[in-house]
Amino acid sequence: xxxxxxxxxLIAAVGIVGIFIxxxxxxxxxxxxDKYLPYKEEKVDTESENRE
Amino acid sequence: MGIEQLLPAIAGMTWQHLVMIAVxxxxxxxxxxxxxxxxxxxxxxxxxILVNIPLSSALTQIDPSTGKxxxxxxxxxFEAGIATEIFPLLIFIAIGAMxxxxxxxxxxxxxxxxxxxxxxxxxxxxLATFLGYDIREAASIGIIGAADGPxxxxxxSRFAPDLLGPISVAAYSxxxxxxxxQPPVIRLLTTKKERLIRMTGHNNKxxxxxxxxxxxxxxxxxxxxxxPSSLALIGFLMFxxxxxxxxxxxxxxxxxxxxxxxxxxxxxxxxxxxxxTAERFIRLDTLAIIALGLFAFVFDTFGGVIFAKFLNLFxxxxxxxxxxxxxxxxxxxPMSARVIHQMGQKEDPYNYLLMPAISANVGGQIGSVVAGxxxxxxxxxxx
Numbered sequence: 001x002x003x004x005x006x007x008x009x010l011i012a013a014v015g016i017v018g019i020f021i022x023x024x025x026x027x028x029x030x031x032x033x034d035k036y037l038p039y040k041e042e043k044v045d046t047e048s049e050n051r052e
Numbered sequence: 053m054g055i056e057q058l059l060p061a062i063a064g065m066t067w068q069h070l071v072m073i074a075v076x077x078x079x080x081x082x083x084x085x086x087x088x089x090x091x092x093x094x095x096x097x098x099x100x101i102l103v104n105i106p107l108s109s110a111l112t113q114i115d116p117s118t119g120k121x122x123x124x125x126x127x128x129x130f131e132a133g134i135a136t137e138i139f140p141l142l143i144f145i146a147i148g149a150m151x152x153x154x155x156x157x158x159x160x161x162x163x164x165x166x167x168x169x170x171x172x173x174x175x176x177x178x179l180a181t182f183l184g185y186d187i188r189e190a191a192s193i194g195i196i197g198a199a200d201g202p203x204x205x206x207x208x209s210r211f212a213p214d215l216l217g218p219i220s221v222a223a224y225s226x227x228x229x230x231x232x233x234q235p236p237v238i239r240l241l242t243t244k245k246e247r248l249i250r251m252t253g254h255n256n257k258x259x260x261x262x263x264x265x266x267x268x269x270x271x272x273x274x275x276x277x278x279x280p281s282s283l284a285l286i287g288f289l290m291f292x293x294x295x296x297x298x299x300x301x302x303x304x305x306x307x308x309x310x311x312x313x314x315x316x317x318x319x320x321x322x323x324x325x326x327x328x329t330a331e332r333f334i335r336l337d338t339l340a341i342i343a344l345g346l347f348a349f350v351f352d353t354f355g356g357v358i359f360a361k362f363l364n365l366f367x368x369x370x371x372x373x374x375x376x377x378x379x380x381x382x383x384x385x386p387m388s389a390r391v392i393h394q395m396g397q398k399e400d401p402y403n404y405l406l407m408p409a410i411s412a413n414v415g416g417q418i419g420s421v422v423a424g425x426x427x428x429x430x431x432x433x434x435x
Contacts, residue, residue: 008181008190011430012174015423016167018430022278022422023167023415029270030160037263 064106068330075333076100076325079221088228091314092201092321096221099126099325100333111326126326129319134209134216139320140202141288144421146313147202148292149305151385151417153267157259159411162377164359166412166419169381171355172197173423176348183340187435188212191427193341196223197348199230199416200383203424205324206285211431217327218338222345230384231391233346237353238395242375246361247399249374251408261299268293271418275425282425289421349382356381356412374405380412383420389413 056063079097083090102110103126111124133139156163177194181187188211195207196219204223208216226233238247268290275286296305327333360378367373376395380388389409396405 002181004181004187004190005178007187007435008178011187011191011427011434012178014430014434015174015426016171018279018426019167019170019419019422020164022275022426023163023419025274025278026271026418027160027163029274030157030163030267033263033266033270034157034160034259037260037266039258039260039263 061106066330068334069104069106071334072104072328072330073101075328076104082225082228086228089224091317092220092224093228095318095321096224096325096328099322100328102126102322103326103329111329124326126323129323130326133319133323134205135213137206137209137284139316139323140205140209141284142312142316143202143320144285144288145292145295146308146316147417148268148289148294149296149308150313151289151293151296151414153264153293153414154259155407155411156414157263158257159408162373162408162411163415163418165356165378165381166415166417167381167422168359168378169352169356169416170198170419170423172348172351172353173427175351176344179347180344183344188431189215191431192219193344194348195219195424195427196226196341196345197352198383198420198423199223199227199349199352199388200420200424201227202320203285203383203420205320207424207427210428213327214332215337215341216324217333218341219345220324221328222342225342226345226349227384227387230349230382230387233349234353234379234388234391235395237350238357238376238379238392241354241357242361244399246364246375247396248403249372250400250403251374251377251405261297264297265294265299268297275422279425279429281429282422285421285425285428289418352382353379374403374408377405377408377412380409381416381419382413383416385413385417386410388416 076097079093079100082088083094083097102108107113109124110126112127113122113124115122173194176197177190180190180193185193192208192212192215195204198204201220201223204219205216208219272287272290276283292308295301295308356378357375360373360375364372374396376392380392382388389406392409393406396403
């Protein structure tokens with residue numbers, strides 16, 4: 001096995017693990033954003049509408 | 053007066069130039085008749101013709117009377133837009149403005165397929181080193197598997213500018229050929245029973261505007277802290293997305309999605325063609341790169357499908373993932389999602405895989421950029 005192939009193997013191993021770590025982190029961020037910034041129905045100002 | 057003086061272009065024409073002009077014609081044909089990525093393949097095809105007519109003023113030439121170089125416009129564009137990475141990064145702003153990340157919020161676990169389906173990049177890089185390419189060239193060839201043209205251009209222009217032409221042609225051609233490449237690989241790796249799996253999820257869940265605005269900012273900060281080298285790629289993508297989601301820059305968002313995208317795409321396509329000269333393109337390397345590109349796409353699909361099957365080992369009946377959805381973890385959006393949805397409908401007309409497929413496909417758009425950033429970080433660090 002040449003030195004280049006060894007480096008390629010190392011980059012492949014670190015790269016694949018790295019992508020999964022990144023994506024897992026993004027996954028956790030999405031979960032956190034969804035939890036702490038949940039969707040809320042926009043309140044319609046019915047009082048002012050009735051006054052009009 | 054001989055023909056050399058009267059028509060120097062004809063006198064300087066070789067069979068290699070003629071082959072390249074034919075290649076340009078084929079790219080234009082594929083763009084117009086088959087509608088294969090016409091926005092890129094048409095400018096590249098026309099550019100290939102433009103740069104393969106001997107003494108073309110579109111390229112830098114030496115003036116025989118003065119001995120000085122007369123700069124060609126395509127070389128100027130190349131130095132200004134590709135060598136500096138400005139064109140692909142501007143495209144990222146446009147792509148960011150086009151992406152709706154809400155499907156990821158509905159099915160966040162499918163984001164992981166955006167990682168699994170980058171498998172082809174690294175397998176191809178390994179294979180390329182076995183074939184004798186150095187690590188920088190191998191990484192540039194492998195990144196074809198990102199199925200993401202601008203990422204391929206950024207990586208190749210930095211690590212192997214000489215291979216930029218064939219890498220770009222391979223990347224964009226295979227992106228257009230996803231409906232032909234993916235189905236047979238998926239059928240080979242899955243059983244009929246697996247292809248019939250129905251997926252239920254929170255397909256109609258509403259996502260808060262605040263979360264969608266915070267997402268690109270949070271991702272940029274996180275990516276920047278972990279891998280600052282990836283920040284140009286991810287940051288520009290997320291900047292485009294922030295313009296889209298903020299709600300106060302609708303005009304800029306539309307401009308990024310339309311005018312910016314169109315203008316830069318025209319310049320990008322024709323400028324890449326400046327590297328498609330006969331001397332640089334007609335080599336065994338080109339055929340090898342095109343073959344390796346196909347290998348990358350096949351192994352991306354393999355990675356996504358096999359990862360889905362692996363996850364299914366730990367999931368209960370009724371909550372399993374249709375392994376075909378794993379194949380959508382590539383960046384070719386929305387083509388891959390559409391292909392998988394159609395494959396699912398062919399097996400069972402009542403199986404609607406579009407929403408999970410889109411979620412995985414959006415994950416692939418992020419995954420390909422992350423993969424590009426990781427390659428840009430690791431290669432100089434370890435090579």
